[in-house]
Amino acid sequence: MEEILTEAACAPSGANIQPWRVYVVSGEVKDGLTHALVTASRAGVAPAPAHFPDPLPHMFRNRLQDFGARYYASLGIERSDTAARTRQTERNYAFFGAPVGLIFSIDRRLKPHSWIDLGLFAQTVMLAAKARGIDTCPQVAFAQFHEPIASYLQMPQEEITAFGMSMGYGDTQAPVNRAAMPRVRLQDFAQILGFAG
Numbered sequence: 442m443e444e445i446l447t448e449a450a451c452a453p454s455g456a457n458i459q460p461w462r463v464y465v466v467s468g469e470v471k472d473g474l475t476h477a478l479v480t481a482s483r484a485g486v487a488p489a490p491a492h493f494p495d496p497l498p499h500m501f502r503n504r505l506q507d508f509g510a511r512y513y514a515s516l517g518i519e520r521s522d523t524a525a526r527t528r529q530t531e532r533n534y535a536f537f538g539a540p541v542g543l544i545f546s547i548d549r550r551l552k553p554h555s556w557i558d559l560g561l562f563a564q565t566v567m568l569a570a571k572a573r574g575i576d577t578c579p580q581v582a583f584a585q586f587h588e589p590i591a592s593y594l595q596m597p598q599e600e601i602t603a604f605g606m607s608m609g610y611g612d613t614q615a616p617v618n619r620a621a622m623p624r625v626r627l628q629d630f631a632q633i634l635g636f637a638g
């Protein structure tokens with residue numbers, strides 16, 4: 442973990458302010474965090490997830506629905522089976538059974554610009570892990586549980602939980618890990634200009 446994080450901290454950041462903070466948990470500490478989150482989730486104390494705006498622009502809503510269909514089909518969960526969907530959501534808080542969990546946070550006073558730096562850091566963590574044969578899953582599912590996370594990890598007041606991440610050896614046989622998540626076509630997201638001559 443120290444190697445991976447040291448490497449990831451070479452990620453670029455605007456004006457080199459390096460705004461990332463990360464809590465790495467394993468063993469009993471991870472289990473305690475999972476317990477706190479499952480308890481909070483079942484008590485219904487967290488605010489509703491607000492990862493996306495409502496209404497979500499049409500194009501993104503289509504992609505979200507496509508993701509949901511593929512994700513739950515790979516898990517064999519019917520759209521109408523809310524109990525099974527809740528159980529699957531709760532697996533996020535157990536870091537999907539991975540031996541290591543990470544919580545990424547940032548100073549809440551910073552602007553969205555600095556959240557770009559945090560994302561770059563997290564992606565570099567994922568690449569540094571992959572270079573060592575270790576798999577990851579970034580998880581926004583933790584964001585809505587900032588209060589119990591901050592309390593459990595004794596975060597300073599100015600920090601806010603941005604997302605979490607599971608890290609371990611992925612189960613390559615699990616259908617959910619084999620589900621193809623397609624990408625939009627190059628011409629639908631890139632404008633490549635001025636190359637003709």
Ligand SMILES: Cc1cc2nc3c(=O)[nH]c(=O)nc-3n(C[C@H](O)[C@H](O)[C@H](O)COP(=O)(O)O)c2cc1C
Nearest residue numbers: 508533578579580581582583604618620621622623
């Ligand atoms: C910022 C971010 C947040 C994500 N949050 C979650 C999450 O809470 N739970 C989860 O299971 N996967 C989560 N994912 C994984 C995405 O669903 C996944 O990367 C996407 O569907 C594309 O699939 P692929 O990475 O297998 O190609 C997240 C990914 C990112 C980049």
